Amino acid sequence: MKMTVIGTGYLGATHAACMAELGHEVLGVDLDAAKVASLAEGIVPFYEPGLQELLRKQVDSGLLSFTTSFADAAAFADLHFVCVGTPQKHGSMAADLTYVDGAFEALAPLLTRAAVLVGKSTVPVGTASRLTQRVAGLAPAGSTFDLAWSPEFLREGFAVEDTLHPDRIVVGTTSPVVEAVLREVYAEPLAEGTPMLITSLPTAELVKVAANSFLATKISFINAMAEVCEAAGADVTQLAEAIGHDARIGHRFLGAGLGFGGGCLPKDIRAFMARAGELGVDQAVGFLREVDSVNMRRRTRVVELTHELLDDRLIGRRIAVLGAAFKPNSDDVRDSPALNVAGQLQLQGGQVTVYDPKALEPAKAAFPTLGYADDLASTVAGAEIVLLLTEWPEFVALDPDLLAAMVAAPVIIDARNALDPARWRAAGWTYRSMGR
Numbered sequence: 001m002k003m004t005v006i007g008t009g010y011l012g013a014t015h016a017a018c019m020a021e022l023g024h025e026v027l028g029v030d031l032d033a034a035k036v037a038s039l040a041e042g043i044v045p046f047y048e049p050g051l052q053e054l055l056r057k058q059v060d061s062g063l064l065s066f067t068t069s070f071a072d073a074a075a076f077a078d079l080h081f082v083c084v085g086t087p088q089k090h091g092s093m094a095a096d097l098t099y100v101d102g103a104f105e106a107l108a109p110l111l112t113r114a115a116v117l118v119g120k121s122t123v124p125v126g127t128a129s130r131l132t133q134r135v136a137g138l139a140p141a142g143s144t145f146d147l148a149w150s151p152e153f154l155r156e157g158f159a160v161e162d163t164l165h166p167d168r169i170v171v172g173t174t175s176p177v178v179e180a181v182l183r184e185v186y187a188e189p190l191a192e193g194t195p196m197l198i199t200s201l202p203t204a205e206l207v208k209v210a211a212n213s214f215l216a217t218k219i220s221f222i223n224a225m226a227e228v229c230e231a232a233g234a235d236v237t238q239l240a241e242a243i244g245h246d247a248r249i250g251h252r253f254l255g256a257g258l259g260f261g262g263g264c265l266p267k268d269i270r271a272f273m274a275r276a277g278e279l280g281v282d283q284a285v286g287f288l289r290e291v292d293s294v295n296m297r298r299r300t301r302v303v304e305l306t307h308e309l310l311d312d313r314l315i316g317r318r319i320a321v322l323g324a325a326f327k328p329n330s331d332d333v334r335d336s337p338a339l340n341v342a343g344q345l346q347l348q349g350g351q352v353t354v355y356d357p358k359a360l361e362p363a364k365a366a367f368p369t370l371g372y373a374d375d376l377a378s379t380v381a382g383a384e385i386v387l388l389l390t391e392w393p394e395f396v397a398l399d400p401d402l403l404a405a406m407v408a409a410p411v412i413i414d415a416r417n418a419l420d421p422a423r424w425r426a427a428g429w430t431y432r433s434m435g436r
Helices: 010-021 033-040 051-061 070-076 098-110 127-138 159-164 176-185 187-191 201-232 236-244 265-278 287-309 337-347 360-366 376-380 400-404 421-426
Strands: 002-006 025-029 064-067 079-082 115-119 145-149 169-172 196-199 318-322 351-355 385-388 411-414 430-433
Touching: 002 010, 002 070, 010 025, 010 051, 010 064, 010 079, 010 159, 025 070, 033 051, 033 064, 051 064, 051 159, 070 098, 079 098, 098 115, 098 127, 115 127, 115 176, 127 145, 127 201, 145 176, 145 201, 169 176, 169 201, 176 187, 176 196, 196 201, 201 236, 201 265, 201 287, 265 287, 287 337, 287 385, 287 411, 287 430, 318 337, 318 376, 337 351, 351 360, 351 376, 411 421, 421 430
Parallel strands: 002 025, 002 079, 025 064, 079 115, 115 145, 169 196, 318 351, 318 385, 385 411, 411 430
Antiparallel strands: 145 169
C-alpha cells in the first residue's frame, strides 16, 4: 500500500522504516528540513538498535522517501499515520497537543479524495473525537474521511522488533473501511498470530496511558519496597525474586533501582492524571501521584547516599557518573534519572564527570554545564566515588579490580542493582545499592 507517516521523530521514523520493511510504499513527512534531509540520506538522527540499518535499506530500495510538504503527502497517498510528539505542557501536567493539532489541521484542507487518518500519538481521551470534528470543518466540501486511533507500544531499545512483531494491534474505530485497510497494512504480523483488537475511539486512546500507568505503578511499588527494605535491613532483590514467582505478579518490572524516566512513562501518567481531573474522576487515578512521588524519591536517595559516602562534603569532590540515557540501548535523555542525579550533585558542589556509550551528545545539549568524558577511563580517573546510573552492558561487565586501579577511592553506588555486591566488596570496594 501507499501511505504517509507524519512526524519523523522516534515513533515516526521507526514506523516509516518498518512499514517499508513490510513492503509498503512510504512517504515520511516532517517540517524539520534538516531532519528530513538526514533521513533521506539514510541517517537516523538518534540511536535505536537496528533502525539505522533498516532505514538505509528501505531508502535504498526506493520504498521509503521523505518530504517537508503536506501537499506532497496528500497527493501521495490516502492513508496517513500521524506520529508526532505530545510532550508535557509547560507549567502543567497536561499533554501539549500543539503538534497533533497542527498535523491534522495542515493535512485536512488537502484531502480531495477519500482518506483514512490514523493517529498513533499518545493523546488524552477525547482527542480523536474532537479532531474528527475539526478535520470535518477544514476538509474541502464533499470530501470523505475516516479518523481512527491506533496507539503505539514501542519499547526504546526494541522498537523495530515491537513494530514488525507487535504483541497486539489496537485500533479505535467504528468504520469497517479502516479495519479492512489496517488488516492489509499489518497482514504479515497478523499472519504470525498478532491479535488486532477493534475498540471505540476513547478505549483506544486509554489503552496506552492505562498500560503505562500500570507499568509505572509496578516499578514504583518495588521501589517503595526498597525504601522499606533499607529501613528494615532486608534485601529488595531477594524480595522481588520471591514475590515474582507468584504467577499473579511475575518477575518483569520488579527491578528496584533509580526508577523510570524517558519520554513516555513520566509525562503519560501526569497527562492521565490531568485528563482524569478534567473529566471529574481525578480520585480514580489519585494513586498515580504517589507512583510519581516514589519514582522521584529514588533520585533523591542516590544524592543522599553520595553525601553519606563522602562524609557530607561534596564541594570539589570528584564524582564519576556512568550513564546519561534514561535506559540502556537508547540515547534518549528526556527526564533521565541519571542526568537528574548528576545535575543535583553538581549544583551541590560536586565535580561531576559523565560518560555514556551513546547518549553523550544529547546529554551535552540538555545539560551543557555538566562535565563529560569520551571514555570510561577518563571518566573515572581520580574519582572519589563512582555512580552507576544507567545499566549499559559494558558497565555491568566492569572488572572491579581493574576499575579500582583507576579511581582515587574504591567507592561505588550501584543505583540500578546491576552488579554483584559480593564480588565488588571482595575486591575492596565500598559498595552501596538501592534497597539492599
